Amino acid sequence: MNRNRKDIIIESLTGISVLLIIFIIISILAITIKGGWPNLSWKFLVEFPKDGMTKGGIFPAIVGTALMTLIMTIAAVPFGVITAIYLAEYAKENSIFAKTIRFAVKTLAVVPSIIFGLFGLGFFIGFIGQNMDKIFNGGVLKWGQPSILWASLTMALLTLPVVIVSVEEAIRTIPVEMREASLALGATKWQTIRRVVLPGSVTGILTGTILAISRGAGEVAPILFTGAAYYLADLPHSLSDQFMSLGYHIYIMSTQSANVDATLPIQFATTLVLLLLTFSLNAIAVILRYRIRKKAK
Amino acid sequence: MIHRVLKHKRTDGSNEPEKISFAGKKFRFSDWFAERLIKAVAFMSIAIVALIFIFVFREAFPVFRMNAIQNVATVNLVPERYGEATENSAGSNDAAQTVKASVSDGKYVKPSSTLLARVWMPVSDNPRYGIIPLFFGTLKVTIIALLFAAPIAILAAIYTSMFAKPWIREIIKPAIELLAGFPSVVIGFFALMVLATVFQDIFGYASRLNSFVGGFAMSLAAIPVIYTITEDALTAVPKTYIEASLGLGASRRQTAFHVVLPAAAPGIFAAVVLGLGRIFGETMIALMATGNAALTSMNPFESVRTLSATIGAEMAEVVFGDTHYSVLFLIGSLLFIFTFALNAISELYIKNLVIRKYQSKK
Numbered sequence: 112m113n114r115n116r117k118d119i120i121i122e123s124l125t126g127i128s129v130l131l132i133i134f135i136i137i138s139i140l141a142i143t144i145k146g147g148w149p150n151l152s153w154k155f156l157v158e159f160p161k162d163g164m165t166k167g168g169i170f171p172a173i174v175g176t177a178l179m180t181l182i183m184t185i186a187a188v189p190f191g192v193i194t195a196i197y198l199a200e201y202a203k204e205n206s207i208f209a210k211t212i213r214f215a216v217k218t219l220a221v222v223p224s225i226i227f228g229l230f231g232l233g234f235f236i237g238f239i240g241q242n243m244d245k246i247f248n249g250g251v252l253k254w255g256q257p258s259i260l261w262a263s264l265t266m267a268l269l270t271l272p273v274v275i276v277s278v279e280e281a282i283r284t285i286p287v288e289m290r291e292a293s294l295a296l297g298a299t300k301w302q303t304i305r306r307v308v309l310p311g312s313v314t315g316i317l318t319g320t321i322l323a324i325s326r327g328a329g330e331v332a333p334i335l336f337t338g339a340a341y342y343l344a345d346l347p348h349s350l351s352d353q354f355m356s357l358g359y360h361i362y363i364m365s366t367q368s369a370n371v372d373a374t375l376p377i378q379f380a381t382t383l384v385l386l387l388l389t390f391s392l393n394a395i396a397v398i399l400r401y402r403i404r405k406k407a408k
Numbered sequence: 409m410i411h412r413v414l415k416h417k418r419t420d421g422s423n424e425p426e427k428i429s430f431a432g433k434k435f436r437f438s439d440w441f442a443e444r445l446i447k448a449v450a451f452m453s454i455a456i457v458a459l460i461f462i463f464v465f466r467e468a469f470p471v472f473r474m475n476a477i478q479n480v481a482t483v484n485l486v487p488e489r490y491g492e493a494t495e496n497s498a499g500s501n502d503a504a505q506t507v508k509a510s511v512s513d514g515k516y517v518k519p520s521s522t523l524l525a526r527v528w529m530p531v532s533d534n535p536r537y538g539i540i541p542l543f544f545g546t547l548k549v550t551i552i553a554l555l556f557a558a559p560i561a562i563l564a565a566i567y568t569s570m571f572a573k574p575w576i577r578e579i580i581k582p583a584i585e586l587l588a589g590f591p592s593v594v595i596g597f598f599a600l601m602v603l604a605t606v607f608q609d610i611f612g613y614a615s616r617l618n619s620f621v622g623g624f625a626m627s628l629a630a631i632p633v634i635y636t637i638t639e640d641a642l643t644a645v646p647k648t649y650i651e652a653s654l655g656l657g658a659s660r661r662q663t664a665f666h667v668v669l670p671a672a673a674p675g676i677f678a679a680v681v682l683g684l685g686r687i688f689g690e691t692m693i694a695l696m697a698t699g700n701a702a703l704t705s706m707n708p709f710e711s712v713r714t715l716s717a718t719i720g721a722e723m724a725e726v727v728f729g730d731t732h733y734s735v736l737f738l739i740g741s742l743l744f745i746f747t748f749a750l751n752a753i754s755e756l757y758i759k760n761l762v763i764r765k766y767q768s769k770k
Contacts, residue, residue: 118661125567128560129580132631136587139598146601190449197450201443208447214755215453221682221751222744223689225716226464229740232723233463268456275453301442329591332691332716336723358593358692365597366696375601382597386590393589397582 140386147383150376156384164342164364165373169381174346175259175354179334180327182263182350183270188320190267191274195319198275199282200304220272224332231265231337253351260350262338269333270323277322277400281315282308284407318399325392329385331358341367357385464744468737470729471523523735528702528713530722530732537735539742541702545619545712546688549698552623552708553630553687558680560627561634568635569642570664581639588632596696599625604697613709615699620708622698626687634683641675642668678754685750689743691716715739 158168194212202209241255248254285308293303331339340353341363347354364378365371371378525538568580604621607613611620645668653663669676694700699711700721719736726733 115659118659121661121665122567122571125563125571128563129567129572131560132564132584132587132635133580135628136583136590138602139590139594142598142602143594190452193446193449194453197446201446202450208451211454212450214752215457217755218457218748218751219453221685221747222460223685223691223716223747225689225691225719226460226740226744226747229464229467229719229723229737230460233467233737234459237467237728238463271453271456299436299439301436301439304442325589329589329593331591331593332720335691335720358591361593361597362692362696365600378597378601382594386594389589389591389594390586393586397585401582 140390143379143383143386146376146379147381150380151383155380159344160342164368165370165377169357169360169377169384171343171346172355172357172360172381173384175339176328176357178347179259179263179266179338179354179356180324182260183266183327184320184324186264186267187270187274187323188316191271191319191323192278192316194271195275195278195282196304196308199279200300200308216272216275219268220276224269224330225335227265227269227333228335228337230268231261231333235261235264236337256351257336257338257340257353258351259338259347259354262334262354265333265337266327266330269330270327273323273326274316274319277319277396278312278315280400281312281318281403284315284403285311314399314403318396318403321392321396321399325389325396328392329358329389331356331362334359357381357388361385460744464737464740468734468741471731471734471738523738526704528718530735535732537732539715539735539739541704542713542715542718542739544704545698545702546714546716548708548712549619549623549626549694549714550684550687552619553626554680554684556624556627557630557634557683557687561631561679561683562638562676564631565635565638565642566664566669569639570660570668584632584635587628588636590628592629592690592692593696595625595628596693599693599697611709615701615709615711617697617699617711618709619698619712622694622712622714623708625693625697626690629690629693630683630686633686634679637679637682638672638676641672641679644675645671681750681754685747688750689716689747691720695720715743719743 155168156173157170159170161167194216198209198212202212236255236257239254240258240261243254244250244252254260289307289311290303293307294300298306334356338353339356339359341355341359343353343355361378361381364374364381368374522536523539525536526540527536527538528541529536529538564580564584568577572580599621600617603625604616607621607624608616613620649667649671650663653667654660658666694714694717698714698717700713700717701711702713702718703710719740722732723736726736
């Protein structure tokens with residue numbers, strides 16, 4: 112075979128791989144939009160499910176997902192930001208402590224999400240929750256069962272590395288000269304971090320938070336047995352209530368429902384809502400991150 | 409993403425280490441306290457990993473203890489007739505038997521001795537917790553998924569870093585990053601509703617959901633992981649390598665495959681290992697698209713049940729502290745050990761290899 116022709120064939124093979132991936136992304140989007148758009152309406156978003164979940168909307172699932180990600184954010188973002196500050200500002204590159212933390216963060220990022228679910232069940236519900244019941248509640252079951260609090264905390268552990276990685280990246284784009292200027296003016300290291308480094312990495316913190324929310328809203332495995340419910344007639348009122356979530360709703364409707372075909376429009380519309388939510392959050396994060404990197408150059 | 413040695417950036421581009429001496433500064437409590445607090449919070453991530461280890465194993469451990477109690481019973485109490493008695497009572501199964509079997513009294517069930525059985529039948533009169541078919545299923549789906557994901561992702565990364573024009577690269581990279589943002593339940597739903605039907609029309613197999621559909625869907629989850637890290641590894645290869653090769657008259661294709669690819673091989677290996685970890689632990693796609701029957705057939709169009717899907721499907725229905733509950737935690741422990749080991753390999757071994765390679769030549 113002629114060398115030029117071989118070049119062209121192999122180069123186009125790599126190009127075809129890219130096209131294949133793009134094609135799959137577009138077809139997932141197109142099919143979800145085609146199946147879900149006709150059923151998407153304001154009523155669908157603000158109504159409770161009706162008639163044994165074969166009709167009505169997904170209001171409680173939207174509220175449940177929002178509340179869960181809110182609690183998750185409150186738990187994950189401060190811890191993530193502080194860990195990132197440690198890694199970027201305090202840790203010496205070769206200290207064993209810093210290396211171990213980096214390894215732990217990477218481990219958290221690759222542990223399968225179902226393991227977080229098991230951990231939530233064994234630690235939050237089985238250990239902390241049940242002991243809380245014994246001590247504060249006289250043995251009455253309140254915290255020792257699946258609830259929105261335990262699901263959110265489980266999800267916070269899962270999204271912690273997402274926050275840490277984005278924030279650390281952003282902190283590292285702040286030039287050393289700015290730190291040196293602040294220190295030269297007599298500020299202490301902590302004052303420099305608080306007044307110079309943190310304000311400069313707000314975009315990074317925002318990116319990390321958005322990515323964490325998008326990840327948390329889409330994950331289902333960690334909440335399967337730590338708090339998600341099949342159907343609730345009411346919204347969660349306290350931290351010990353169970354909740355409905357968009358992802359779990361899709362899973363349960365498409366696999367466990369008695370009549371899968373009848374609820375097909377609802378499933379597609381729910382998938383479209385979840386996909387639009389995570390998609391737009393990710394798009395915002397990609398743009399923000401692009402701006403950070405551009406600034407760094 | 410992983411191999412970049414992190415350093416503060418200087419605006420003038422020089423790479424001096426940022427050593428700033430604090431000797432002679434006045435001691436301030438707020439500074440001292442802030443540093444301690446930040447360090448303590450940072451320690452949390454180590455603590456969390458340790459706690460996951462401890463608590464997942466703690467719930468799994470009773471499986472083995474149950475066995476120990478029962479061995480004592482076998483040896484000391486009724487050494488000869490025990491086996492017969494078990495057989496008889498198992499033969500005359502009734503509702504009461506079922507209840508007893510699921511309670512861990514160790515007399516009717518041998519929880520850990522059934523772990524290597526060929527059948528996964530956790531809910532039956534005579535429960536058997538054979539995890540071999542689950543292992544087989546996971547392995548089969550993982551291989552199928554990797555066969556799709558690795559070549560496509562690596563070729564796409566080569567195109568992006570070697571052949572694509574800059575403006576095309578700016579479109580491709582974020583687009584594939586967006587695929588990483590698709591929730592796995594959405595990919596699972598797509599596989600369940602669309603892929604399963606399309607593949608059934610093409611190949612004409614009997615069971616609609618099977619390891620092929622599941623494996624293909626999981627490859628969609630692994631492609632962004634493998635792609636991103638491979639692309640990073642390819643970009644990290646020094647420009648001088650490429651210029652030297654092109655200068656000697658090699659074509660861009662030859663440079664890509666004979667110079668850049670070998671130089672980035674450890675990084676690409678790390679990418680595939682991390683993609684493998686992602687597939688291995690994937691739960692929602694496995695639950696929705698593999699059919700969930702614990703079969704051990706070599707046919708890719710038969711359904712399988714993976715380890716993680718088993719946990720996901722059965723954990724909600726088991727009794728807290730029951731044998732079945734412990735066995736599911738045991739499966740979780742195995743999954744955790746496996747992904748932990750994969751991560752350790754890609755971190756420690758490969759990272760060292762990459763750094764050594766470039767440090768000597770840069």
